[in-house]
Amino acid sequence: MHHQLFKDRVCQLVASIPSGKVMTYGQIAALCGSPRSARIVGGIAHFGDDALPWHRVVNKRGGLASGYPGGRRAHALHVRAEGIKVDNKGIIDLAMYIWWPEDGQPEQRTTHDKE
DNA sequence: GTCATGACGGATC
DNA sequence: GGATCCGCCATGA
Numbered sequence: 001m002h003h004q005l006f007k008d009r010v011c012q013l014v015a016s017i018p019s020g021k022v023m024t025y026g027q028i029a030a031l032c033g034s035p036r037s038a039r040i041v042g043g044i045a046h047f048g049d050d051a052l053p054w055h056r057v058v059n060k061r062g063g064l065a066s067g068y069p070g071g072r073r074a075h076a077l078h079v080r081a082e083g084i085k086v087d088n089k090g091i092i093d094l095a096m097y098i099w100w101p102e103d104g105q106p107e108q109r110t111t112h113d114k115e
Numbered sequence: 116g117t118c119a120t121g122a123c124g125g126a127t128c
Numbered sequence: 129g130g131a132t133c134c135g136c137c138a139t140g141a
Contacts, residue, residue, distance in 0.1 A: 006138065025123055029137095038123040040138045045122050047139090054122075065122040075122090120139085128132075 006032055007044050013101065014045075017056040020083045021099030022092060024060045031101065042067075055079055062092040 009032040017023055025038035034040070038060075045054045046067060055078040058064060064072040064079075064086075076086045084097050 029123085034137065036124085036136045037138060039121050039136070040123090042122040043120080043139065057122080059123060060125090067122040069122095118141090121137105124134105124136085126132105126134085128130105 006034065006037070006040065007048070009033070010041050010044050011049060011052060014052045014054060014057060016101060017053055017099055019053075019056075020097070022056045022058050022062075022079070022084065022094070022097045023099055024058060024094070026060055027098075027100075028057065056082075058092055058094075060094075062094040064090045064092075 010028055013023070013028050013031060025041045026035065028041050029035055029037040032041075041057070042065075045057065045065070048054070054065070055068070055075055058079075064075040066072070068075040072090050076090050079092065080086055084092055086092055
């Protein structure tokens, strides 16, 4: 495949995140074929389609986006509106809200846990 | 074609 | 445990 569709894949993936769930930039990038392109996802977010639920995209620490329109506070309000708990530092519990598409849900990792 | 950038990630100090 | 630096790689000028 070609990275030309990278942006398009990211957009579709973000659009498929259900309400009340979140994905990380690195996770999205990996699913789009480039695990090291997390920043690219961020770039797409800024200049991409505002209609997409970018507020459901957080960084690997579960932290809110730095350049979100309105600031991290606005981001926090938006995710909270979907039932996601955010602590005082603006950190989301990824273990509880992380979501994977049906296609590549590595929930088996929790049982085996290798790495 | 080259250069700079970015809503990140991971390693290092 | 927090702050900082560097690398990453697609994108736009």
